[in-house]
Amino acid sequence: MKKLLLFDIDGTILNMKMGVSKNIFIDTFFDVYGQSISMEQMPRFSGNTDLQILNQMADALGLNRDIITEKVEDFWNLKLERFKQYCTEEYVHLIPGVDKLLESLKSNDEYELSLVTGNSIKNAFQKLSSYQLDRYFTDGAFGNDNSDRNLLPPIALERVNLRVGDTIFSQNNTIIIGDTNSDLLAAKTNKMKVMIIAKTEDYPTFQEQEADSLMSDFSDLDRFYNEMYRIYK
Numbered sequence: 001m002k003k004l005l006l007f008d009i010d011g012t013i014l015n016m017k018m019g020v021s022k023n024i025f026i027d028t029f030f031d032v033y034g035q036s037i038s039m040e041q042m043p044r045f046s047g048n049t050d051l052q053i054l055n056q057m058a059d060a061l062g063l064n065r066d067i068i069t070e071k072v073e074d075f076w077n078l079k080l081e082r083f084k085q086y087c088t089e090e091y092v093h094l095i096p097g098v099d100k101l102l103e104s105l106k107s108n109d110e111y112e113l114s115l116v117t118g119n120s121i122k123n124a125f126q127k128l129s130s131y132q133l134d135r136y137f138t139d140g141a142f143g144n145d146n147s148d149r150n151l152l153p154p155i156a157l158e159r160v161n162l163r164v165g166d167t168i169f170s171q172n173n174t175i176i177i178g179d180t181n182s183d184l185l186a187a188k189t190n191k192m193k194v195m196i197i198a199k200t201e202d203y204p205t206f207q208e209q210e211a212d213s214l215m216s217d218f219s220d221l222d223r224f225y226n227e228m229y230r231i232y233k
């Protein structure tokens with residue numbers, strides 16, 4: 001059975017150096033909306049969609065969320081511009097083995113690749129391009145599609161089916177690969193399988209929440225394929 005793998009980006013494919021993303025959000029928010037927000041007022045980033053982060057920043061400042069929508073395209077564009085200088089090997093670190101894994105998956109007919117990430121689409125491809133990993137992906141569902149991450153997997157599924165010109169992918173052969181509770185929840189909500197990339201000390205928490213597979217990184221490709229096989233046994 002052919003499988004669709006929906007990859008999250010941050011914490012799953014790569015990590016941005018600590019603090020970079022939050023500072024960019026703070027500076028860009030000020031320039032676009034004219035409001036300053038402190039680091040302490042900033043919402044949690046991991047697992048959160050970009051649109052959700054913006055809405056929560058507005059909430060923290062007591063602003064109406066409507067003001068976000070009005071200038072949201074300006075925000076994405078300026079944020080993208082700012083991120084550019086940080087999309088280098090100095091600021092972006094790959095999860096071990098992910099480049100080899102993507103290369104291997106791309107040439108394997110059993111797998112189709114796509115994205116489900118909280119990043120807005122341009123930002124997603126920009127981050128991936130730091131290591132030319134953008135060439136492995138053409139579509140997905142993104143933080144600018146909806147603020148609710150649970151609604152993103154069906155969007156990605158539909159786009160992939162449209163691209164391949166068939167309806168071969170469904171919740172029955174789609175696996176979300178992520179690193180947070182939000183990825184797990186998005187998978188469970190959509191009755192999809194989920195592989196979580198986590199530190200071994202966090203395994204018990206994810207096991208309790210019935211993650212289908214747990215890996216600490218992708219350095220062991222055989223293990224990855226064994227897990228894929230096991231998930232569908």
Ligand SMILES: [Mg+2]
Pocket residue numbers: 008009010011012046047178179180
């Ligand atoms: Mg993540």
